[in-house]
Amino acid sequence: MSEFVEISTSTRRREEESRRILDRASPVIVWPAEEGILVIATNRDKRENRIHSIYDRIACVTLGTFSGGTILWQHAAFRASSDGFNLSKGDVSCRIIIRDTSALLSESFHGLRKGPLFGVEAIFVEVDEERESDYLAYLNFMGFVNTFDQARLFGRLDPDVDRNGDRDELKDSAERKLSEIWDPTRSLSDVIEILNREELFRGIFTSSRVEIVTMDRSAVKKGEFNRVFKRTA
Structure with a gap:
């Protein structure tokens, strides 16, 4: 019984520490649309790009620790390149990458020692020829996978604003607004202006560092994968 309590206490402490790390995560917006997918990410520490291209039509965005995020996206890229020996860029599956990444996150959280991905989360987006076939997924620090198909906000807009208990009222308001204005028929350039x-x-666009990436669906349809991933900022 004492062993069970000890394990339970250890897990709770790990969860609290992970949440403390991620409580400072910079905001990320993902906006799927008919034209493609828009990804906007800020980076408070300004040390590196947070939006990474994986085989052109897949993007990975990391939340949490710098070193852990680097290990995570590089592992995902290596997994994709391994598949790429036998598959074309149009056939490398985001689902396979996520399966492996989910296992790594779970192992880092539940292992006897904190793994290299402890306190890290990730967002993967895969643009396909049709919007209905896009794959968008959020992996939390324990490795659980949650898919979505509408505009989403991740991270915190202002980590210095006090929470109301477990609730971040500023983020709640932003998520409601994002849900209200999301329209997949809008052009991605219009979306950037609307959000700005x-x-x-607005604070996202005035951040010390902001990345804006569009993933062009028309390029996927043409098989021009080197034109899918476009940085506009």
């Missing part, structure tokens, strides 16, 4: 005009999201 919204007071709740």
Whole structure:
């Protein structure tokens, strides 16, 4: 019985520490649309790009520790390149990459020693020829996978704003606004302007470092994979 309690206590402490690390995570917006997928990410520490291209039509965004995020996306890229020996760029599956990454996150969290991905989360987006076939997934620090198909906000807009208990009211308001304005028929350039005009999201665009990536669906349809991933900022 005491052994069970000890394991339970250890798990709770790990969860609290992971949440403390991720409580400082910079915000990320993912906006799927008919034209493609828009990804906007800020980087408070300004040390490296947070949006990474994996075989052109897959993007990975990391949240959490710098070193852990680097290990995570590099592992995902290596997994994709291994598949790429036998598959074309149009056939490398984000689902396989996520399966492996999920296992690594779970192992890092539950292992006897904290693994290299402890306190890290990730967002993967895969653009396909049709929006209905896109694959968008959020992996939390324990390795659980949650898919989504609408605009989403991750991270915290302002980590210095006090929470109301477990709730981040600023983020709650931003998520509601994002849900209200999401329209997959809008052009991605219009979306950037709309978000920039919204007071709740304006701080993202005035951040010390912001990355904006669009993933072009028309390039996927043409098989021009080197034209899919475009950085606009």
